[in-house]
Every structure is written in structure tokens, then in C-alpha cells.
Amino acid sequence: MDMSYGLFSDHSAEQGIIQRILPTQMTSVDNNVVALVGNPNTGKSTLFNALTGLNQHTGNWPGKTVTSAFGRYMHNGKSFFLVDLPGSYSLLANSPEEEVARDFICFGRPRVAVIVADATCLERNLNLILQVLEMIPQAVVCVNLMDEARRNHISVRLDKLSQILGVPVVGTSASSGQGLTELKQAVDDLVCGRLIPEPIRIQYDSAIEEAIAIVEPAIKIMMGRSIDSRWLALRILEGDDTIIAALRKFTSLDVMGSEEIRDRVEQAKKKLAQQQIFENDLRDRIVFTIVNSAERISREVWQHNGDWRKRADRKIDEVLTSRLFGIPAMLLLLGAALWISIVGANYPSKMLANIFFWLEKRLSALFILAGAPDWLRGALVEGLYRTLAWVVSVMLPPMAIFFPMFTLLEDLGYLPRVAFNLDYYFKKARAHGKQALTMCMGLGCNAVGVTACRIIDSPRERLIGIITNNYMPCNGRFPTLIALSAVFVAGRAGGMQPILAAVTVLGLIVFSIVVTLVASKILSCTILKGLPSSFALELPPYRKPQIGRILIRSLLDRSLFVLLRAVTVAAPAGLIIWFMANVSIFHTTLLNHCAGFLDPFARLMGLDGYILLAFLLGFPANEIVIPVVIMSYMSGGAIIELDSLQALRWLLEGHGWTWVTALCTMLFSLNHFPCGTTLLTIHKETGSWKWTLISFIVPTITGIVVCSVVVQAARLLRLV
Amino acid sequence: MERLAIPLNILPVGCVGRIKEIRAEGNVRRRMMDLGLVPGTEIEAVLRSPSGDPTAYHIRGAVIAFRSEEASKILVEMTGKLW
Numbered sequence: 001m002d003m004s005y006g007l008f009s010d011h012s013a014e015q016g017i018i019q020r021i022l023p024t025q026m027t028s029v030d031n032n033v034v035a036l037v038g039n040p041n042t043g044k045s046t047l048f049n050a051l052t053g054l055n056q057h058t059g060n061w062p063g064k065t066v067t068s069a070f071g072r073y074m075h076n077g078k079s080f081f082l083v084d085l086p087g088s089y090s091l092l093a094n095s096p097e098e099e100v101a102r103d104f105i106c107f108g109r110p111r112v113a114v115i116v117a118d119a120t121c122l123e124r125n126l127n128l129i130l131q132v133l134e135m136i137p138q139a140v141v142c143v144n145l146m147d148e149a150r151r152n153h154i155s156v157r158l159d160k161l162s163q164i165l166g167v168p169v170v171g172t173s174a175s176s177g178q179g180l181t182e183l184k185q186a187v188d189d190l191v192c193g194r195l196i197p198e199p200i201r202i203q204y205d206s207a208i209e210e211a212i213a214i215v216e217p218a219i220k221i222m223m224g225r226s227i228d229s230r231w232l233a234l235r236i237l238e239g240d241d242t243i244i245a246a247l248r249k250f251t252s253l254d255v256m257g258s259e260e261i262r263d264r265v266e267q268a269k270k271k272l273a274q275q276q277i278f279e280n281d282l283r284d285r286i287v288f289t290i291v292n293s294a295e296r297i298s299r300e301v302w303q304h305n306g307d308w309r310k311r312a313d314r315k316i317d318e319v320l321t322s323r324l325f326g327i328p329a330m331l332l333l334l335g336a337a338l339w340i341s342i343v344g345a346n347y348p349s350k351m352l353a354n355i356f357f358w359l360e361k362r363l364s365a366l367f368i369l370a371g372a373p374d375w376l377r378g379a380l381v382e383g384l385y386r387t388l389a390w391v392v393s394v395m396l397p398p399m400a401i402f403f404p405m406f407t408l409l410e411d412l413g414y415l416p417r418v419a420f421n422l423d424y425y426f427k428k429a430r431a432h433g434k435q436a437l438t439m440c441m442g443l444g445c446n447a448v449g450v451t452a453c454r455i456i457d458s459p460r461e462r463l464i465g466i467i468t469n470n471y472m473p474c475n476g477r478f479p480t481l482i483a484l485s486a487v488f489v490a491g492r493a494g495g496m497q498p499i500l501a502a503v504t505v506l507g508l509i510v511f512s513i514v515v516t517l518v519a520s521k522i523l524s525c526t527i528l529k530g531l532p533s534s535f536a537l538e539l540p541p542y543r544k545p546q547i548g549r550i551l552i553r554s555l556l557d558r559s560l561f562v563l564l565r566a567v568t569v570a571a572p573a574g575l576i577i578w579f580m581a582n583v584s585i586f587h588t589t590l591l592n593h594c595a596g597f598l599d600p601f602a603r604l605m606g607l608d609g610y611i612l613l614a615f616l617l618g619f620p621a622n623e624i625v626i627p628v629v630i631m632s633y634m635s636g637g638a639i640i641e642l643d644s645l646q647a648l649r650w651l652l653e654g655h656g657w658t659w660v661t662a663l664c665t666m667l668f669s670l671n672h673f674p675c676g677t678t679l680l681t682i683h684k685e686t687g688s689w690k691w692t693l694i695s696f697i698v699p700t701i702t703g704i705v706v707c708s709v710v711v712q713a714a715r716l717l718r719l720v
Numbered sequence: 721m722e723r724l725a726i727p728l729n730i731l732p733v734g735c736v737g738r739i740k741e742i743r744a745e746g747n748v749r750r751r752m753m754d755l756g757l758v759p760g761t762e763i764e765a766v767l768r769s770p771s772g773d774p775t776a777y778h779i780r781g782a783v784i785a786f787r788s789e790e791a792s793k794i795l796v797e798m799t800g801k802l803w
Contacts, residue, residue, distance in 0.1 A: 090754035121781040124756050287753040294756075295780075317767055317776075326770035420785050424771035427787060433774070534748040534790050536755065539767075539776055539783040 032080045032191050035108065037101055037132055038116030039125050040087030041540045043144045045069075047116055047174035048084040051184070075184040078191075083110070089124075091131045092240070092287070095457045099242060105135055106227055106243075107250035112190045113139045114183070119149035119156050119171070120541065122302045126294035133165065133199040134231045140168045140186045147173035148543070157301040164297055166198040175546060201230075204289050207275050208282065211237055211268040218261045226251065236265055237272070238286060239279040313541050317417065326421045331506060333414070337405045339502035342482055345397035352397065356389035375582070383578025383631075384571045390627035391570040392563065395479040402478065403444060404554040411545035415440050419537055422513075429517045430524035430532050432461035435468075439516065442472035446674055447681040449474075454685070458533035464520045466682055467695045470674040471516045471702075473509065476565075476622035477669050481505045483626060487649045488662035512670050515702060527694070569621040576617070577628055581635030591632055605704060606664030606711030608656065615668065620676045625669065660714045664707045671703030723798060728763065729775065729791035736764045737796030744793040752794070756780040763796060 038044045052071025069084040085104055086097035105113055113136050117125035122143070129141055143156055162169035168186040172179030189195040203209065212233050219236075220229040227247075235243045236255070248254055256262055272282060319325050360381060367377035409415065415437055423433030434455050442449030446469050453465040473481055485504035486497070524530060580591035588596075595609030602612040614628035630648070633655050652662075673696045674682070683692040725740045739761045742749055756779055757763070766783060767776040776785040786794075 089751075092750065092754065123780045124782050127754065127756060283750065284753065287750070288758050291753065291756050291758045291761075314766060321767050321769055321776075323768075323770045323772075420767075420769050420774065420776065423774050423785070423787065424769060427773070433785075433787075532787075532789075534744075534751070535774065535785075535787045536751060536790065537774070537785040539785060541783075 032078060032112075032187075033108065033110045034080050034082050034187055035105055035110035035113045036082060036084045036116060037091075037105065037113055037128070038087055038142075038144075039089055039118060039121075039128055041538065042087070042116045042118040042125065043174050044087055044116045045084060047142065047144060047172065047180075048082060050174045050177055050180055052082055073184070076188055078188065080184075080187065083108070088128070090128060091135070097454065099246070102135075102243075103246050103250065105132065107246065110136070111138060112187050114142050114187065115139055116142045116144050119143045119145045120152055120154055122156060123294055123298035126297055127290055129165065130200070130202060130290050130293055133167065134202065134234075135228050137167070137197050137199045137228075138190050139197065139199065140170060140183065140190065141165060142179075142183055143169060143171045144174055146171045146178070147176060148541075153305045155303050155305065157303075161297070161301040164200060164300065166200050168195060168197070202289060202293055205285065207272060207277055208234075208237075208285060211272050214268040214271070215261070215264045218258070218264050219255065222253065222255060222258055222261065234286060236261075237268060237279075238283045316542065317539070320414075320417050321420055330418060330421060331510070333409065334509065335502050335506045337402060337409075338482075338505050339498055340405065341398045341402040342486060342501050342505075343498045344401045345482070348397040348400075349393055352393035353389070356393055360385060360389065378582065379575060379578050382635075383574045383576075385574070387570050387574025387577070387624065387627050387631055388567070390630060391623050394483055394626065395476070395623045396563075398479045398482045399475055400555055403475070404551050406440075406443065407550050407554050408545050408547070410440070411543065411550060413540050413542045416537060416539050420539060423535065423537070425517055426520070427532050427535075429520040430530065431464050431517075431520040432456045432458065432533065433535050433537060435461070435465040435516075435520070438465050438469060439472045439513070442469045442474060443478075444475055446470050446472065446474045446678040450678060450681045450685055458530075460524075460528050460530045461533060463686065463691060464523050464528055466685060467523060467691070467698055468516045468519050470678060470695065470699045471512045471519065471670060473512065473670055474622065474675075474678075476675065477625075478505075480622070480626050480669050481508055481666050483648070484662045484666050487652065488657075488659050508666060508670060511667075515671065515706075519698060519702065523698075565621050565623060570624045570627060573617050573620075573624050573628060574631060577631045578635070581632065589635075591635065595632065604711070605668060605707035606660050606714075607668060607707070608661070610655075611661075611665055611668075615672060618675070619673070622669070622675050660711060660719070664711055667706050667710060668703045671699050671706055673697075673700045725795045725797050727792040728765075728777070728786070728794040728796050729788040731763075731765045731796060731798070733765045733768050733775070736762055736799050738762055738799050739794060740797050741795040742793065743795065744790065748790065748793070752790075755782075755784055757794065762799070763794075 036044055036048055048069060048071065051073045053073075071082050071084075073080050073082060083104065085101040088095070088098040088101050091098055091102040091105070104110070113132055115129050115132050117129060133139055141161070143158060143161070146156070149156060156171065158169045158171050168189065170179055170183045170186050172183055174180070186195070190197065204212070212230060215233040215237060216229050219233050223229055223232065232243070232255070244256055256265075269279075272278070277285070320329050363381050363385060364377060367381060418440060419433050419436040422436045426433045426435055435453075437455065438449050438452040440449075441452040449469040449472065450466050453462050453469065456462040456465050482501065482505060485501045485508075489500055489504045577591065580594065581589050583590045585593065591610075591613075595613050597609070598612045598616075599609030602609050605612075610632040611629055614625045614632065617628050618625040630651065633651055673679075679692055679696060682695045683689065686692065726737075728737065728739075731737050739757060739759050741759060742752055742757060744752060761779065764778040765775055766778050767785075769775070769785070774785040774787045775791060776783050777791075
């Protein structure tokens with residue numbers, strides 16, 4: 001039903017990865033490529049990190065690994081190249097991600113495939129294991145999350161499983177590193193040929209086996225050992241065109257170009273048709289056989305003793321998704337995270353500001369001492385350095401506190417519950433429920449949120465997710481909201497301050513969610529017409545997050561990331577502002593010219609020219625919007641020391657700000673064009689400038705409309 | 721004994737059914753079967769979202785949510801028995 005909109009036709013980014021891998025592998029002999037496949041949420045990424053020592057972030061929601069990751073590890077003096085493929089339930093290519101995984105196993109020529117399975121949910125995972133074993137005999141089954149299984153009184157008979165499957169089976173607990181050495185050893189055994197796998201062969205019913213027997217020999221002659229001929233025969237018989245296209249693309253072999261094969265396929269299909277088995281029935285029978293085999297095997301090797309394992313989980317879920325508490329609990333959790341950020345950010349913010357401004361004075365003195373000209377000191381210290389100091393001291397602390405907490409919720413497995421709670425509204429907006437997950441990612445960084453939209457299969461709904469992702473305030477905009485609400489909403493409320501500020505920011509986020517839904521609905525009725533597609537969302541069991549790792553990583557990674565952006569973006573912006581404020585044309589500074597030019601338009605939205613200019617200058621990174629506003633106001637002459645929120649309020653009020661200005665600034669911050677990085681990501685993901693432009697225009701128009709309405713209403717009601 | 725088959729979306733929360741037939745077509749059908757939803761599979765409705773839709777089901781050890789549109793394409797017989 002979905003049109004393709006001429007996009008996502010071949011998942012260029014992903015396919016590119018495979019094409020990049022192929023040559024590296026061919027050129028170096030000692031490159032032992034190991035592919036990591038598995039169902040979503042089996043701890044595949046944790047295993048990848050544990051093996052390679054890399055820090056790919058893992059989260060407890062299906063689809064976290066949307067791009068393949070690569071890394072290396074050493075074992076027995078040999079180097080192994082590990083490729084983490086996107087998690088999938090099946091390799092029968094229902095979605096682009098599954099196609100990537102399938103193509104890599106077929107054509108990336110991994111020496112070994114490590115199939116990661118969840119010990120607590122082995123039966124479902126066996127489905128994929130059996131599918132992979134049909135494609136590649138060189139495989140190790142890694143039964144992960146053994147610790148969690150033990151805790152839930154589940155036992156898995158690994159040696160029995162190995163005996164049935166005919167390949168090595170290793171039990172691991174990736175988060176504690178248990179079993180990794182054995183896993184590496186098993187991989188090495190296969191690579192060296194010390195171990196010859198004899199993978200289980202699934203027997204289909206006699207009609208299918210007959211059809212395979214007709215087609216397979218001809219395929220074997222053509223393909224040799226490059227691909228499992230039995231597997232390929234099945235795919236051709238069930239009418240899977242994607243594999244034929246992939247073959248042409250990666251091996252330049254046109255399997256259906258052979259008359260012999262075509263004839264035999266024809267013959268086999270006729271025979272099947274005589275028994276009333278058509279392509280669709282064949283497909284059903286194949287899946288049915290695999291699922292049943294999985295069930296049978298699971299029964300032999302998997303056992304849970306005692307009470308059903310999900311009881312505790314279910315009790316929690318019954319509260320967190322209940323009619324009464326589901327949505328309030330969500331708001332409470334988010335509100336609490338915001339409140340802690342606001343309270344906690346105060347002290348480090350103050351401390352950083354003190355350090356920076358102490359250093360500023362010393363720097364200034366140094367310049368004077370060195371006899372540097374005034375303009376140089378001004379440009380470097382008051383322009384470049386001060387903006388940098390502002391970005392770091394005001395923007396960094398709330399981020400450094402909020403995001404570890406958010407990551408905690410993510411690792412616990414709470415995000416899929418958010419999607420579950422909100423799906424109904426997304427359905428009403430004719431969008432996809434997983435859009436809620438991509439919005440959560442957008443809270444961290446919109447570019448990440450846009451990439452996460454790959455978890456949405458339908459191209460139409462995916463575009464909606466991409467275009468609307470920017471409504472969620474990212475990393476760089478959060479502190480703007482926090483600072484302004486702390487100054488203007490809570491500044492007058494005494495002891496209740498942080499709570500009021502948190503409630504304000506929470507309200508703004510809820511508003512953003514509503515805007516997202518309305519915009520999605522409008523898009524669904526206009527340029528992206530269509531009905532909601534199918535929806536299946538796994539609610540994974542809650543998992544104990546690795547708190548230490550989260551803290552260290554998000555602190556270090558985030559802080560480093562923010563600092564880097566501060567240096568690359570805020571510093572030059574500070575320099576530009578300083579020059580604009582100090583270079584005069586016709587007795588007015590350049591800054592005033594620009595601000596004056598923007599002013600009439602900005603006033604319509606309840607802003608002023610300087611604020612709008614700051615948003616424009618903030619295009620490369622939203623973090624600098626408030627610092628630029630401050631710089632522009634301070635360049636007016638009165639240099640005051642801004643060492644507290646109180647001082648910030650005086651400065652802003654001195655330039656005519658009211659609570660309406662603050663509100664409009666916050667609203668415009670939520671609803672305006674995405675930053676440069678996000679737009680580039682949108683272009684990369686959609687492969688189209690048209691949709692990139694639309695992603696620019698849609699939120700900007702929203703912002704203009706929302707702010708104008710607010711300011712007009714405030715004026716009409718004489719609230720200002 | 722022949723039991724009455726009902727669409728999955730009306731299976732009450734807490735009840736178990738056995739899949740009789742999947743009426744979905746194409747990719748949706750495929751996706752469902754990949755999740756282990758084949759005739760004969762036991763399925764339990766476990767959670768309903770605050771707005772009444774979607775509903776999460778317990779299928780072969782995993783919990784998976786479907787919207788009522790999808791669930792209505794799966795026919796189940798009530799077995800009544802709890803896990």
C-alpha cells in the first residue's frame with residue numbers, strides 16, 4: 001500500500017557499508033571476518049562492546065542498532081574483524097535492516113557467523129538460528145543472558161543444543177564478560193578447521209523437498225560453493241525477488257538468466273501447483289516448519305522451573321501501562337528527571353562560571369600586560385572566550401545530569417513502554433507507534449532521532465517521523481528551556497523554584513508531543529497521504545542497567561561532545577558577534593543593523609531582532625542561542641558580571657524581556673528549523689533535498705504561527 | 721470439541737487462546753509468522769495500553785504488542801487455561 005516516494009530505494013548508507021567491507025576483506029588475507037547476528041534485544045551490542053572494547057551505546061529497545069558497527073579483537077595471536085549486524089527476527093527479508101543482515105551473511109563472506117540468542121527466550125531466537133544455519137554452516141550459537149536466565153530459574157542444556165544443531169554452542173553473560181573466552185575459542189576453532197560443523201538440516205514436507213531436488217542441482221552448478229544452493233533454491237521457489245536482485249548486485253551472477261534454472265523452477269512450481277501449493281502457501285509452509293522445529297528443539301533443551309519468569313515484570317507493567325497510572329507515571333518520571341537536572345545543575349553551573357570569569361580577568365590582564373591592542377583583546381577574550389565560557393557553564397551541567405538519567409530509563413527498557421502507551425495517539429495521527437521511540441532519541445540529539453527512524457518500516461511513516469523529529473528539544477535546546485524557565489517562571493516563586501521550572505519544561509515537552517501529533521496528522525492528510533501501516537512492538541523484559549558504565553560514558557562522551565561543539569561552533573560565533581558589535585557602518589554597529597533589520601519581523605513573534613539573529617547564528621548548533629543573545633546585549637556597553645541566574649534576569653529584563661518574550665523564545669526554540677547536523681542527517685537518510693527542505697520549512701512555519709498566536713493572544717488579553 | 725474462533729483483539733486480558741488461522745496477507749502475515757505466530761501457537765493477552773489499544777500479547781516467551789487492526793486478523797480459539 002505504501003508508495004516508496006522514490007526514497008530509501010536501496011538503503012544506500014547500509015549497502016555502502018557492505019561494499020566497503022568486501023574489498024578490505026579480499027585484500028587482506030589474515031582478516032577473519034566474524035558476523036554478529038541475532039534477534040533485537042539479545043544483548044548483541046553489549047557482546048560486541050565486550051569483545052571489541054568499543055563503546056557502541058546499547059539500549060533496551062528493539063532496533064537500537066540501526067547501523068552496522070565494526071570492531072576488532074585479538075585471540076590466540078590472531079586478529080578478528082567483528083561486524084555487528086542490525087538485529088532482526090528473521091532473515092527472510094521483510095525490512096531493509098533484515099536485508100542488510102542477510103546480504104552480509106550471503107555476500108560479505110564472513111568466516112564465521114556468531115548467532116546471538118536470548119537464553120530467556122530461546123524458542124523465538126531458535127527461529128533465526130535455524131534460518132542462519134540454512135545459509136552458512138560456519139556458525140557458533142552464543143546463548144547470551146545466561147545470568148538473567150539463571151535468575152529466572154531457567155536452565156538451558158547447551159551441550160544438547162550443540163548436539164542437535166551440529167554447531168558449537170557457548171553460553172555467555174556479556175555484561176559480566178562470562179563465557180567470552182570460550183566464544184572466541186569456538187570461533188577460532190571453526191576458522192582453523194579444528195572443528196567441522198555439521199549443521200542441522202531442516203526437513204520440509206515431501207512436496208517441498210521434491211521441488212528443491214528439481215531446482216537445487218542446477219543452482220549448485222552455477223553458484224558453486226559461494227552460496228548455499230538449497231537455501232537459494234527455496235528463496236527462488238517462494239518468489240523472493242530481493243535475493244535475486246542482491247545476487248546480481250554483489251556477485252554479478254544472474255541466476256534467473258540461466259535457461260536451465262528457469263526451466264527447472266518452472267517445472268518445480270508446476271509440480272507444487274498440482275498439489276495446490278502456490279508461492280504464498282510455500283512461504284507459509286517454510287516458516288511453519290522452521291517455527292515448529294524451533295519449538296521442538298526448545299522443548300528438548302530449555303526449561304523453566306518454578307513460577308513463570310515474567311511475573312515481576314508483568315506486575316510492573318500492569319502499573320506503568322495502566323489506564324490510570326500509565327501516562328501520569330510517564331510524566332512523573334520525565335518531570336523528576338528534569339527536576340533533578342535543574343536542582344543539580346545549579347551548583348556546578350555556578351562553580352564553572354566562577355572559574356571561567358576568574359580566568360577571563362586573568363586572560364584580560366595578560367593581554368594588557370603583553371601590550372596587545374584593545375581590539376584583539378576584545379575579540380579574543382570578550383568575543384571568543386566569553387561565549388565559550390557561557391556555553392560550557394550554562395549548557396553543560398544540565399545536560400551532563402539529564403542524559404545519564406535518561407540513558408538509565410532507556411537501558412532499563414522503559415522506552416518501549418512509552419511507545420506502547422502513546423501508540424493510540426500516533427495511530428490517530430496516522431503515524432507509526434515507534435515514532436515515540438525516535439522522539440525519545442530526539443531528546444538526546446535530533447540527528448540520532450532522525451537516524452533512529454529506520455526502525456519504522458513504512459517509508460511514509462518514516463518520513464513523518466523524520467520531518468517531525470525536530471519538535472523534540474535536543475541536548476542543545478534543553479538548557480535554553482531550563483535556563484529561561486528557571487529565570488522567568490520560577491524566579492519569583494521562592495522555595496518552589498526548581499519544581500516550577502521542571503513543570504514548565506515538562507509542559508513544553510508535552511506541548512511538543514501534541515505539536516508532533518498534530519503535524520503528523522496534517523502531513524498524513526496532505527503531502528504524505530496514507531493510512532497507518534502495521535505495527536508490532538516488542539516489550540522486552542526490564543533489565544538491570546549497568547549504572548557505572550552509563551555514568552562514566554554519558555558524562556565523558558556527552559561532555560566531550562559538547563566541549564567539541566563549543567569549540568568548533570560557539571567560539572567562532574562569539575568572534576563573529578564581537579566583530580558585528582564593534583564594527584560600525586554609518587554610526588551604527590553591524591549587529592544593530594542586522595538586529596534592526598530583523599526586529600519588525602521578530603516582534604510579530606514576540607521576540608526581538610537580537611533573539612532572532614541568535615537563532616539564525618545558532619544554525620550550526622543550538623547550544624549557542626542564549627550565549628549569543630547575552631553577548632549581543634552585553635556588547636551594548638554595560639559589561640556586567642553574569643554570575644547568577646538573577647543577573648541573567650536583570651540583563652534580559654533590561655532589554656525589555658517579559659514572561660511573554662521568554663515564553664516565545666522557548667516556543668521558537670522548540671519549533672524552528674533543525675540544526676545543520678540534523679539537516680545533513682535528514683539528507684543522508686532520505687537521499688532527497690526536497691524532503692530536507694520540507695523538514696526545514698515545516699517546523700519553522702509551526703514556530704512562526706505558534707509564537708504569533710501566543711503574542712497576539714497575550715496582547716489581546718492585556719496580559720503584558 | 722470444536723471451539724468458537726474469535727479475532728485476537730477481543731480476547732480479554734489475562735486469557736489464553738490458541739491460534740487457529742492468520743488472515744493477514746503479504747508482509748504483515750510474514751512478519752507475524754516470523755514472530756512465531758503460526759496455527760497452534762498459544763497466545764495470552766497480557767496488557768492493554770492506557771487508551772485501550774494496542775494490546776500486548778505473550779507469544780513464545782516474548783511480549784509483543786499489536787494494534788487492534790492487526791490482532792483482528794488473527795483468529796484464536798479460547799482455551800481458557802492460564803499459563
